[in-house]
Amino acid sequence: MSDTSNPIRDAISEAIGEHEVILFMKGTPEQPRCGFSARTVAALDSLGASFAAVDILPDPRIRQELSAISNWPTIPQLFVKGELVGGSDIVTEMYESGELAQVLGVEPQSGESPVADGAPMQIENRLS
Amino acid sequence: MPSTDELKDRIEAAIPGARADVTDLTGGGDHFRATVVASEFAGLSRIEQHRRVYAVFGPEIGGPIHALSLVTKAE
Numbered sequence: 001m002s003d004t005s006n007p008i009r010d011a012i013s014e015a016i017g018e019h020e021v022i023l024f025m026k027g028t029p030e031q032p033r034c035g036f037s038a039r040t041v042a043a044l045d046s047l048g049a050s051f052a053a054v055d056i057l058p059d060p061r062i063r064q065e066l067s068a069i070s071n072w073p074t075i076p077q078l079f080v081k082g083e084l085v086g087g088s089d090i091v092t093e094m095y096e097s098g099e100l101a102q103v104l105g106v107e108p109q110s111g112e113s114p115v116a117d118g119a120p121m122q123i124e125n126r127l128s
Numbered sequence: 129m130p131s132t133d134e135l136k137d138r139i140e141a142a143i144p145g146a147r148a149d150v151t152d153l154t155g156g157g158d159h160f161r162a163t164v165v166a167s168e169f170a171g172l173s174r175i176e177q178h179r180r181v182y183a184v185f186g187p188e189i190g191g192p193i194h195a196l197s198l199v200t201k202a203e
Contacts, residue, residue, distance in 0.1 A: 036195065063190075072175075073182050073189040074196070089198050090174050 009065040012054075016069075016079050019052035021104060024066055025076040029053050036088035037076045043095040044078075049104045051078075080104065129157035130193055135185075139164055142184040145203070158194040167203035174200065 016022055021044075027033030029041045029051075044051055056062045056075055067073055070084045078085045080103055085091065094100040101108035132150040139148040139162065146166035153159040162181065169177045177200035182189055189196055 036197075071179060084175060086175055086178070090178065093174070093199075 006065070008059075008061050009069065012062065012066050012069060015052070015054060016082055019079075020081055021049060021051040022079050023051050023053045023076055024056050024062075024079075025053055026055070026057050028055055033057060034075070036074075040076045040078060040088045040091050043091055043100060044104075047095070047101055047104060047106050047108075049106055130160075130188075131157070132160065135160055135162065135193075135196075139181060139184055143168060143180065153195070153197065158192065159197075160193060160195065161197040161199075163199045163201075165201045165203055169200055169202040172202070177202075 023029075023037075023040060023044065025032060025034075025037035025040065027037060029045070032038035032041055041053075054062070056066065063075060066075075066077065070077055070079075072084055072087065074087050076088055076091075078087075078091050085100075085103060086094070091100060094103065098108045132152050136148045136150045139150075140146050143164070143166050145168070146164055148165075149163045151161050153161050164177075164181055169180070172180070178198050181198055181200060182196070185193055185196070
């Protein structure tokens with residue numbers, strides 16, 4: 001066994017390279033399993049952005065390898081054009097300032113924020 | 129279980145001149161929110177600023193500190 005063989009890390013790198021917008025999250029966009037992931041999906045959805053999503057919960061190695069690649073300890077993680085944009089705090093800030101629309105190349109959304117700061121957190125998934 | 133005071137003290141000790149304001153989001157002692165203002169954040173991207181704060185806690189993030197939500201500002 002070679003130490004350099006790391007199929008999970010390779011698969012993650014490949015996915016980041018292949019998808020212009022990709023979100024690593026807990027759960028799925030339809031059924032997020034964590035409030036932070038839900039908030040990030042809500043920001044992307046309200047801009048009408050299309051994105052690939054990867055659920056990191058089925059295998060703890062996904063999160064481990066992802067964080068090693070990105071040098072970012074928490075989930076969710078949003079990548080655009082191969083670059084880490086941020087987690088839910090940064091994505092929310094960027095959504096509110098209009099920067100997220102710019103980065104995604106979509107029209108900024110006016111009106112009420114769907115990702116208001118005071119939104120109640122869902123119960124965090126404890127498996128990770 | 130880490131306390132808000134402990135997190136505040138550790139951030140301020142690790143990042144010279146930083147001022148941290150830490151709240152417990154759920155009251156459960158594992159989901160925190162920190163606002164950190166530091167002069168050394170000047171010139172750093174938001175990602176780099178957050179990495180700097182996460183680095184204070186290393187593997188505790190995702191462990192005993194289940195979530196640490198951040199707002200960072202340069203002084």
